[in-house]
Amino acid sequence: MTVVVVIEAVVLLVLGLVVAGLLASYSGLNERIRRVEGRAPQQRLPPDDFALTPVEGHREDGTTVLQLVGRTPLGDEVILPTAGVDHDLLVAFLSSGCTSCGSLWADLREGRLPVLPAYLRLVVVTRGVTDESPAAIADLAPDDIDVLMSTEIWEDFSTPGSPYFAYVEGATGRVVGEGTALSWTQVLALVATSSGDAAVVSETGRDLAKPRSDRDRENGVDLLLLNAGILPGDPSLYPTPAIEVALNGEVS
Amino acid sequence: MTTHRALGISVDVPRGWEARISRMVPQPGDHVEEQHHPYLHLASFPLPPVRAHYGGGAVERMRTDDVFIAVLDFGTEAANTSLFGHAGLPRRLARSGFSARQLQRMIPGQLGSQHFCTVAGRGVVLYVVLGGGTALSTKVPMVNALLPSISFSHEGIKA
Numbered sequence: 179m180t181v182v183v184v185i186e187a188v189v190l191l192v193l194g195l196v197v198a199g200l201l202a203s204y205s206g207l208n209e210r211i212r213r214v215e216g217r218a219p220q221q222r223l224p225p226d227d228f229a230l231t232p233v234e235g236h237r238e239d240g241t242t243v244l245q246l247v248g249r250t251p252l253g254d255e256v257i258l259p260t261a262g263v264d265h266d267l268l269v270a271f272l273s274s275g276c277t278s279c280g281s282l283w284a285d286l287r288e289g290r291l292p293v294l295p296a297y298l299r300l301v302v303v304t305r306g307v308t309d310e311s312p313a314a315i316a317d318l319a320p321d322d323i324d325v326l327m328s329t330e331i332w333e334d335f336s337t338p339g340s341p342y343f344a345y346v347e348g349a350t351g352r353v354v355g356e357g358t359a360l361s362w363t364q365v366l367a368l369v370a371t372s373s374g375d376a377a378v379v380s381e382t383g384r385d386l387a388k389p390r391s392d393r394d395r396e397n398g399v400d401l402l403l404l405n406a407g408i409l410p411g412d413p414s415l416y417p418t419p420a421i422e423v424a425l426n427g428e429v430s
Numbered sequence: 431m432t433t434h435r436a437l438g439i440s441v442d443v444p445r446g447w448e449a450r451i452s453r454m455v456p457q458p459g460d461h462v463e464e465q466h467h468p469y470l471h472l473a474s475f476p477l478p479p480v481r482a483h484y485g486g487g488a489v490e491r492m493r494t495d496d497v498f499i500a501v502l503d504f505g506t507e508a509a510n511t512s513l514f515g516h517a518g519l520p521r522r523l524a525r526s527g528f529s530a531r532q533l534q535r536m537i538p539g540q541l542g543s544q545h546f547c548t549v550a551g552r553g554v555v556l557y558v559v560l561g562g563g564t565a566l567s568t569k570v571p572m573v574n575a576l577l578p579s580i581s582f583s584h585e586g587i588k589a
Protein backbone atom coordinates (compact mmCIF):
# COMPACT_ATOMS: atom_id res chain seq x y z
CA MET A 179 0.00 0.00 0.00
CA THR A 180 2.78 2.39 0.98
CA VAL A 181 4.58 1.66 -2.26
CA VAL A 182 1.45 2.57 -4.28
CA VAL A 183 1.03 5.86 -2.43
CA VAL A 184 4.69 6.74 -2.98
CA ILE A 185 4.42 5.92 -6.70
CA GLU A 186 1.27 8.05 -7.01
CA ALA A 187 2.95 10.93 -5.22
CA VAL A 188 5.96 10.73 -7.54
CA VAL A 189 3.71 10.60 -10.61
CA LEU A 190 1.72 13.64 -9.39
CA LEU A 191 4.96 15.51 -8.71
CA VAL A 192 6.26 14.75 -12.21
CA LEU A 193 2.94 15.80 -13.79
CA GLY A 194 3.00 19.00 -11.78
CA LEU A 195 6.50 19.78 -13.01
CA VAL A 196 5.44 19.08 -16.62
CA VAL A 197 2.43 21.42 -16.33
CA ALA A 198 4.56 24.17 -14.77
CA GLY A 199 7.11 23.75 -17.53
CA LEU A 200 4.44 23.98 -20.20
CA LEU A 201 2.98 27.13 -18.66
CA ALA A 202 6.39 28.78 -18.47
CA SER A 203 7.11 27.78 -22.05
CA TYR A 204 3.76 29.15 -23.24
CA SER A 205 4.35 32.41 -21.43
CA GLY A 206 7.78 32.79 -23.00
CA LEU A 207 6.48 32.00 -26.48
CA ASN A 208 3.60 34.42 -26.08
CA GLU A 209 5.94 37.20 -25.03
CA ARG A 210 8.29 36.43 -27.91
CA ILE A 211 5.44 36.50 -30.44
CA ARG A 212 4.28 39.86 -29.10
CA ARG A 213 7.80 41.24 -29.35
CA VAL A 214 8.15 39.97 -32.93
CA GLU A 215 4.89 41.70 -33.79
CA GLY A 216 6.30 44.87 -32.30
CA ARG A 217 3.36 45.18 -30.00
CA ALA A 218 4.96 44.50 -26.66
CA PRO A 219 5.06 47.43 -24.32
CA GLN A 220 8.55 48.88 -24.29
CA GLN A 221 8.65 48.57 -20.55
CA ARG A 222 6.52 46.06 -18.74
CA LEU A 223 4.79 47.35 -15.70
CA PRO A 224 5.52 45.43 -12.52
CA PRO A 225 2.53 43.22 -11.62
CA ASP A 226 2.01 45.16 -8.39
CA ASP A 227 1.54 48.34 -10.38
CA PHE A 228 -0.90 46.78 -12.77
CA ALA A 229 -3.82 48.16 -10.92
CA LEU A 230 -4.86 51.70 -10.42
CA THR A 231 -1.90 53.59 -9.05
CA PRO A 232 -2.27 57.33 -9.24
CA VAL A 233 1.22 58.63 -8.79
CA GLU A 234 1.48 61.77 -6.74
CA GLY A 235 4.76 63.57 -6.95
CA HIS A 236 6.03 61.16 -9.59
CA ARG A 237 6.79 64.11 -11.83
CA GLU A 238 9.18 66.02 -9.68
CA ASP A 239 9.60 68.69 -12.33
CA GLY A 240 5.86 69.29 -12.39
CA THR A 241 5.40 68.29 -16.01
CA THR A 242 3.19 70.67 -17.93
CA VAL A 243 1.74 69.82 -21.32
CA LEU A 244 0.39 72.71 -23.37
CA GLN A 245 -1.18 70.80 -26.23
CA LEU A 246 -1.55 67.43 -27.90
CA VAL A 247 -0.52 67.23 -31.53
CA GLY A 248 -1.40 64.14 -33.50
CA ARG A 249 -3.25 62.51 -36.33
CA THR A 250 -6.60 60.78 -36.11
CA PRO A 251 -6.93 57.28 -37.59
CA LEU A 252 -8.85 58.87 -40.49
CA GLY A 253 -6.03 61.30 -41.23
CA ASP A 254 -7.15 64.55 -39.60
CA GLU A 255 -4.20 66.55 -38.29
CA VAL A 256 -5.12 67.89 -34.87
CA ILE A 257 -3.84 70.39 -32.33
CA LEU A 258 -5.75 69.99 -29.11
CA PRO A 259 -5.06 72.39 -26.23
CA THR A 260 -4.46 71.03 -22.74
CA ALA A 261 -3.62 74.30 -20.96
CA GLY A 262 -5.51 77.53 -20.67
CA VAL A 263 -8.82 75.74 -21.16
CA ASP A 264 -11.81 75.52 -18.85
CA HIS A 265 -11.98 71.73 -18.81
CA ASP A 266 -9.63 69.05 -17.57
CA LEU A 267 -8.30 66.32 -19.81
CA LEU A 268 -8.15 62.57 -19.31
CA VAL A 269 -5.55 61.11 -21.65
CA ALA A 270 -5.95 57.35 -22.17
CA PHE A 271 -2.87 55.69 -23.63
CA LEU A 272 -4.01 52.54 -25.38
CA SER A 273 -2.57 50.30 -28.06
CA SER A 274 -3.99 47.82 -30.50
CA GLY A 275 -1.88 44.91 -29.34
CA CYS A 276 -1.99 45.08 -25.57
CA THR A 277 -4.24 42.39 -24.18
CA SER A 278 -5.40 44.52 -21.28
CA CYS A 279 -6.49 47.29 -23.64
CA GLY A 280 -8.96 45.00 -25.41
CA SER A 281 -11.80 45.38 -22.94
CA LEU A 282 -11.18 49.13 -22.64
CA TRP A 283 -11.47 49.53 -26.43
CA ALA A 284 -14.56 47.30 -26.46
CA ASP A 285 -16.25 49.37 -23.76
CA LEU A 286 -15.58 52.55 -25.75
CA ARG A 287 -16.79 50.98 -28.96
CA GLU A 288 -19.93 49.53 -27.47
CA GLY A 289 -20.92 52.59 -25.49
CA ARG A 290 -20.11 51.18 -22.06
CA LEU A 291 -17.99 54.13 -20.98
CA PRO A 292 -19.18 55.35 -17.57
CA VAL A 293 -20.49 58.89 -17.39
CA LEU A 294 -17.59 61.29 -17.12
CA PRO A 295 -18.01 64.64 -15.39
CA ALA A 296 -18.92 67.52 -17.71
CA TYR A 297 -15.63 69.30 -16.93
CA LEU A 298 -13.58 66.38 -18.22
CA ARG A 299 -12.63 65.62 -21.82
CA LEU A 300 -11.44 62.16 -22.78
CA VAL A 301 -8.79 61.74 -25.46
CA VAL A 302 -7.39 58.35 -26.42
CA VAL A 303 -3.78 58.42 -27.59
CA THR A 304 -2.05 55.57 -29.39
CA ARG A 305 1.47 55.46 -30.71
CA GLY A 306 2.05 57.12 -34.08
CA VAL A 307 1.50 55.72 -37.54
CA THR A 308 4.98 54.22 -37.70
CA ASP A 309 4.17 52.02 -34.70
CA GLU A 310 0.43 51.45 -35.08
CA SER A 311 -1.80 50.78 -38.05
CA PRO A 312 -4.35 53.58 -38.57
CA ALA A 313 -6.76 51.03 -40.04
CA ALA A 314 -6.47 48.81 -36.97
CA ILE A 315 -7.03 51.75 -34.63
CA ALA A 316 -9.95 53.01 -36.72
CA ASP A 317 -11.45 49.56 -36.38
CA LEU A 318 -11.06 49.61 -32.60
CA ALA A 319 -12.09 53.19 -31.95
CA PRO A 320 -15.60 54.61 -32.00
CA ASP A 321 -16.26 57.67 -34.17
CA ASP A 322 -17.48 59.84 -31.33
CA ILE A 323 -14.34 59.62 -29.17
CA ASP A 324 -11.23 61.68 -29.87
CA VAL A 325 -8.37 59.39 -30.84
CA LEU A 326 -4.92 60.76 -31.66
CA MET A 327 -1.98 58.77 -32.97
CA SER A 328 1.32 60.22 -31.80
CA THR A 329 4.44 58.65 -30.38
CA GLU A 330 5.59 62.14 -29.37
CA ILE A 331 2.68 62.48 -26.95
CA TRP A 332 3.67 59.16 -25.36
CA GLU A 333 7.19 60.49 -24.93
CA ASP A 334 5.98 63.84 -23.59
CA PHE A 335 4.09 62.00 -20.86
CA SER A 336 6.89 59.44 -20.30
CA THR A 337 4.25 56.77 -20.74
CA PRO A 338 5.61 53.48 -19.38
CA GLY A 339 3.26 51.20 -21.33
CA SER A 340 -0.40 50.65 -21.98
CA PRO A 341 -3.02 50.93 -20.72
CA TYR A 342 -2.01 54.10 -18.93
CA PHE A 343 -3.95 57.21 -17.98
CA ALA A 344 -2.98 60.79 -17.23
CA TYR A 345 -5.13 63.52 -15.74
CA VAL A 346 -4.25 67.01 -16.95
CA GLU A 347 -5.49 70.11 -15.17
CA GLY A 348 -6.99 72.37 -17.84
CA ALA A 349 -6.16 75.69 -16.22
CA THR A 350 -2.43 74.99 -16.05
CA GLY A 351 -1.76 71.98 -18.27
CA ARG A 352 -0.15 70.30 -15.29
CA VAL A 353 -0.27 66.50 -15.02
CA VAL A 354 -1.88 66.04 -11.61
CA GLY A 355 -2.57 62.32 -11.68
CA GLU A 356 -1.51 59.27 -13.60
CA GLY A 357 -1.59 55.54 -13.38
CA THR A 358 -2.75 52.35 -14.95
CA ALA A 359 -6.15 50.71 -14.79
CA LEU A 360 -7.81 47.67 -16.26
CA SER A 361 -11.34 49.06 -16.44
CA TRP A 362 -13.06 52.40 -16.90
CA THR A 363 -14.45 52.06 -13.40
CA GLN A 364 -10.90 52.02 -12.09
CA VAL A 365 -10.16 55.03 -14.28
CA LEU A 366 -12.96 56.89 -12.52
CA ALA A 367 -11.13 56.35 -9.25
CA LEU A 368 -8.08 58.02 -10.80
CA VAL A 369 -10.31 60.88 -11.92
CA ALA A 370 -11.78 61.21 -8.43
CA THR A 371 -8.33 61.23 -6.86
CA SER A 372 -6.90 63.71 -9.35
CA SER A 373 -9.85 66.08 -9.43
CA GLY A 374 -10.84 65.74 -5.78
CA ASP A 375 -14.35 65.05 -7.02
CA ALA A 376 -15.56 62.06 -5.04
CA ALA A 377 -18.94 62.24 -6.76
CA VAL A 378 -17.32 60.83 -9.88
CA VAL A 379 -17.10 57.32 -8.51
CA SER A 380 -20.65 57.36 -7.19
CA GLU A 381 -21.95 57.59 -10.73
CA THR A 382 -23.58 54.36 -11.70
CA GLY A 383 -22.58 54.75 -15.31
CA ARG A 384 -24.64 54.36 -18.40
CA ASP A 385 -25.68 51.06 -19.77
CA LEU A 386 -25.86 52.03 -23.39
CA ALA A 387 -24.43 48.93 -24.93
CA LYS A 388 -25.40 49.04 -28.57
CA PRO A 389 -24.19 47.00 -31.52
CA ARG A 390 -21.41 48.76 -33.37
CA SER A 391 -23.22 48.49 -36.68
CA ASP A 392 -26.11 50.48 -35.21
CA ARG A 393 -23.75 53.16 -33.92
CA ASP A 394 -21.94 53.34 -37.27
CA ARG A 395 -25.23 53.65 -39.13
CA GLU A 396 -26.46 56.36 -36.76
CA ASN A 397 -23.19 58.30 -37.07
CA GLY A 398 -23.33 58.09 -40.86
CA VAL A 399 -26.92 59.33 -40.97
CA ASP A 400 -26.11 62.11 -38.47
CA LEU A 401 -23.21 63.31 -40.63
CA LEU A 402 -25.33 63.31 -43.80
CA LEU A 403 -28.03 65.31 -42.02
CA LEU A 404 -25.48 67.75 -40.56
CA ASN A 405 -23.96 68.34 -43.99
CA ALA A 406 -27.47 69.02 -45.30
CA GLY A 407 -27.95 71.60 -42.53
CA ILE A 408 -30.40 69.51 -40.56
CA LEU A 409 -29.58 69.62 -36.86
CA PRO A 410 -31.04 67.78 -33.89
CA GLY A 411 -34.52 69.08 -33.17
CA ASP A 412 -35.15 70.24 -36.73
CA PRO A 413 -38.94 70.25 -37.35
CA SER A 414 -38.45 68.34 -40.60
CA LEU A 415 -37.32 65.36 -38.54
CA TYR A 416 -40.72 65.20 -36.89
CA PRO A 417 -43.33 65.22 -39.65
CA THR A 418 -46.94 65.50 -38.59
CA PRO A 419 -48.47 62.02 -38.51
CA ALA A 420 -50.92 61.34 -41.30
CA ILE A 421 -53.71 60.59 -38.85
CA GLU A 422 -53.23 64.02 -37.23
CA VAL A 423 -53.30 65.70 -40.63
CA ALA A 424 -56.47 63.83 -41.47
CA LEU A 425 -58.11 64.75 -38.15
CA ASN A 426 -57.04 68.38 -38.38
CA GLY A 427 -58.26 68.43 -41.92
CA GLU A 428 -61.69 67.26 -40.81
CA VAL A 429 -61.80 69.78 -37.98
CA SER A 430 -60.79 72.69 -40.11
CA MET B 431 0.73 80.69 -31.00
CA THR B 432 1.63 77.36 -32.56
CA THR B 433 1.85 76.88 -36.30
CA HIS B 434 -0.33 74.03 -37.50
CA ARG B 435 0.51 72.79 -40.97
CA ALA B 436 -0.99 69.84 -42.87
CA LEU B 437 -2.51 68.89 -46.23
CA GLY B 438 -1.26 72.14 -47.72
CA ILE B 439 -2.90 74.44 -45.17
CA SER B 440 -1.00 76.38 -42.52
CA VAL B 441 -2.30 78.51 -39.66
CA ASP B 442 -1.06 79.97 -36.39
CA VAL B 443 -3.22 78.58 -33.60
CA PRO B 444 -3.76 80.80 -30.52
CA ARG B 445 -3.09 79.21 -27.16
CA GLY B 446 -6.11 77.36 -25.85
CA TRP B 447 -7.67 76.98 -29.30
CA GLU B 448 -8.19 73.73 -31.17
CA ALA B 449 -7.33 73.19 -34.84
CA ARG B 450 -8.13 70.32 -37.15
CA ILE B 451 -7.09 70.00 -40.77
CA SER B 452 -9.07 67.30 -42.52
CA ARG B 453 -9.82 66.03 -45.96
CA MET B 454 -13.40 65.85 -47.16
CA VAL B 455 -14.61 62.29 -46.87
CA PRO B 456 -16.30 60.67 -49.88
CA GLN B 457 -20.04 60.52 -49.40
CA PRO B 458 -22.54 58.10 -50.89
CA GLY B 459 -23.72 59.53 -54.19
CA ASP B 460 -20.49 61.42 -54.92
CA HIS B 461 -19.59 61.71 -58.58
CA VAL B 462 -16.80 59.33 -59.63
CA GLU B 463 -14.47 62.24 -60.30
CA GLU B 464 -15.53 64.12 -57.18
CA GLN B 465 -12.56 65.93 -55.65
CA HIS B 466 -12.12 65.69 -51.89
CA HIS B 467 -10.26 68.78 -50.81
CA PRO B 468 -8.85 69.61 -47.39
CA TYR B 469 -10.42 72.02 -44.94
CA LEU B 470 -9.45 73.71 -41.70
CA HIS B 471 -11.53 74.01 -38.56
CA LEU B 472 -10.33 76.30 -35.80
CA ALA B 473 -12.22 76.93 -32.58
CA SER B 474 -11.94 78.44 -29.13
CA PHE B 475 -13.86 75.47 -27.71
CA PRO B 476 -13.51 71.67 -27.93
CA LEU B 477 -14.46 70.38 -31.35
CA PRO B 478 -16.34 67.08 -31.55
CA PRO B 479 -14.69 64.36 -33.67
CA VAL B 480 -17.65 64.29 -36.06
CA ARG B 481 -18.53 67.63 -37.62
CA ALA B 482 -20.02 68.92 -40.84
CA HIS B 483 -17.87 71.08 -43.10
CA TYR B 484 -19.55 74.29 -41.94
CA GLY B 485 -19.38 73.29 -38.29
CA GLY B 486 -22.69 71.47 -37.90
CA GLY B 487 -22.39 69.35 -34.78
CA ALA B 488 -19.89 71.82 -33.26
CA VAL B 489 -21.56 75.25 -33.42
CA GLU B 490 -24.44 73.98 -31.28
CA ARG B 491 -21.92 73.64 -28.43
CA MET B 492 -20.68 77.22 -28.59
CA ARG B 493 -20.97 79.60 -25.68
CA THR B 494 -21.59 83.29 -26.34
CA ASP B 495 -17.88 84.09 -26.16
CA ASP B 496 -16.76 81.33 -28.53
CA VAL B 497 -15.66 81.46 -32.14
CA PHE B 498 -15.56 78.83 -34.88
CA ILE B 499 -13.64 79.26 -38.12
CA ALA B 500 -13.87 77.08 -41.21
CA VAL B 501 -11.61 77.48 -44.22
CA LEU B 502 -12.76 75.24 -47.05
CA ASP B 503 -10.88 74.55 -50.26
CA PHE B 504 -13.12 74.17 -53.33
CA GLY B 505 -10.29 73.37 -55.74
CA THR B 506 -8.98 74.88 -58.91
CA GLU B 507 -12.27 74.59 -60.78
CA ALA B 508 -13.88 77.13 -58.44
CA ALA B 509 -10.99 79.59 -58.64
CA ASN B 510 -11.66 82.98 -60.25
CA THR B 511 -15.31 82.21 -60.93
CA SER B 512 -17.69 85.06 -60.23
CA LEU B 513 -18.50 83.73 -56.76
CA PHE B 514 -14.84 83.28 -55.86
CA GLY B 515 -13.74 86.46 -57.64
CA HIS B 516 -12.14 88.18 -54.65
CA ALA B 517 -8.36 87.74 -54.71
CA GLY B 518 -6.89 86.46 -51.45
CA LEU B 519 -8.34 85.73 -48.02
CA PRO B 520 -9.71 88.73 -46.15
CA ARG B 521 -7.00 90.10 -43.84
CA ARG B 522 -9.43 91.76 -41.50
CA LEU B 523 -13.09 91.20 -40.68
CA ALA B 524 -15.21 94.17 -39.61
CA ARG B 525 -17.49 93.63 -36.64
CA SER B 526 -20.27 95.18 -38.67
CA GLY B 527 -19.89 92.38 -41.22
CA PHE B 528 -21.23 89.76 -38.80
CA SER B 529 -24.92 89.01 -38.83
CA ALA B 530 -27.32 86.15 -38.22
CA ARG B 531 -28.19 86.15 -41.92
CA GLN B 532 -24.64 85.03 -42.76
CA LEU B 533 -25.07 81.80 -40.80
CA GLN B 534 -25.30 78.49 -42.60
CA ARG B 535 -27.69 77.44 -39.89
CA MET B 536 -29.60 79.96 -37.81
CA ILE B 537 -28.97 79.46 -34.10
CA PRO B 538 -30.44 82.17 -31.87
CA GLY B 539 -27.78 84.62 -30.68
CA GLN B 540 -25.08 83.48 -33.09
CA LEU B 541 -23.53 85.69 -35.75
CA GLY B 542 -21.71 84.70 -38.92
CA SER B 543 -19.49 86.03 -41.64
CA GLN B 544 -18.80 84.27 -44.93
CA HIS B 545 -16.33 85.16 -47.67
CA PHE B 546 -15.60 83.58 -51.03
CA CYS B 547 -12.22 84.17 -52.60
CA THR B 548 -9.45 82.71 -54.73
CA VAL B 549 -6.20 81.83 -52.98
CA ALA B 550 -3.19 80.18 -54.60
CA GLY B 551 -5.28 79.38 -57.66
CA ARG B 552 -8.02 77.66 -55.66
CA GLY B 553 -11.53 78.64 -54.66
CA VAL B 554 -11.65 79.09 -50.90
CA VAL B 555 -14.44 79.87 -48.42
CA LEU B 556 -13.78 81.55 -45.09
CA TYR B 557 -16.66 81.06 -42.69
CA VAL B 558 -16.63 82.47 -39.17
CA VAL B 559 -19.27 81.91 -36.49
CA LEU B 560 -19.48 83.85 -33.23
CA GLY B 561 -21.32 82.28 -30.32
CA GLY B 562 -22.89 85.62 -29.45
CA GLY B 563 -22.44 89.37 -29.34
CA THR B 564 -19.79 89.12 -26.61
CA ALA B 565 -17.39 87.54 -29.08
CA LEU B 566 -17.55 90.62 -31.32
CA SER B 567 -15.23 92.44 -28.93
CA THR B 568 -13.30 89.50 -27.48
CA LYS B 569 -12.78 87.16 -30.44
CA VAL B 570 -12.95 89.21 -33.66
CA PRO B 571 -9.61 90.90 -32.84
CA MET B 572 -8.09 87.43 -32.33
CA VAL B 573 -9.55 86.25 -35.63
CA ASN B 574 -8.08 89.30 -37.37
CA ALA B 575 -4.70 88.57 -35.78
CA LEU B 576 -4.58 85.02 -37.11
CA LEU B 577 -6.12 85.54 -40.58
CA PRO B 578 -2.83 86.71 -42.13
CA SER B 579 -1.17 83.49 -40.93
CA ILE B 580 -3.47 81.27 -43.00
CA SER B 581 -1.66 80.11 -46.11
CA PHE B 582 -1.94 77.41 -48.75
CA SER B 583 0.77 75.49 -50.53
CA HIS B 584 -0.41 74.40 -53.92
CA GLU B 585 1.39 71.05 -53.94
CA GLY B 586 -0.04 70.02 -50.60
CA ILE B 587 -3.68 70.43 -51.48
CA LYS B 588 -3.96 68.09 -54.41
CA ALA B 589 -7.16 66.16 -54.05
